[in-house]
Amino acid sequence: AQSVTQLDSHVSVSEGTPVLLRCNYSSSYSPSLFWYVQHPNKGLQLLLKYTSAATLVKGINGFEAEFKKSETSFHLTKPSAHMSDAAEYFCVVSETSYQKVTFGTGTKLQVIP
């Protein structure tokens, strides 16, 4: 069975400082991993995905994530936060097809001016 744990429900950073959103996963197979972003009252948008190619994955808006199999982690980072990054972020794991995805419970990112 697969599972995903987002370690922080809320993260607060100052504008211009680094962002770290943590995600650990559990999977019996080699999983596909995703990060989605949801702005208030909007749908979910794919930020980036890992599907067994390069372990460092670059996404949109300057975000990137590193797949670390030994630590079963897929943390999301950004060097410098922008006010527009304030949103909720979801880590997602999939073992087979997209029908079998599991969503994390989300991390709300607050960016302080």
Add this chain to the structure above:
Amino acid sequence: NAGVTQTPKFQVLKTGQSMTLQCAQDMNHNSMYWYRQDPGMGLRLIYYSASEGTTDKGEVPNGYNVSRLNKREFSLRLESAAPSQTSVYFCASDRGTSEAFFGQGTRLTVV
């Protein structure tokens, strides 16, 4: 470039009433999904359709029915709404490459 379109955006129902949430995608995707989002619980899959004419239960199907009307449209029906079905509902579609595209959601309140 519409993507995934859901209607309505907001709805208030009384307990016991029925309604259908509509979803349409214009990306020629085979697979479509209905999720519900509740605070602190992420998104949970209600039903999905891997192709036109097929539907399957997800994690939380009780109290819901679905119809894959054609390749574009996938509707979710609540036959007898209950307060526990108060949630935000998202429709999504994907082309089989593990990247899903989401609608903007329907915020449903059952009183």
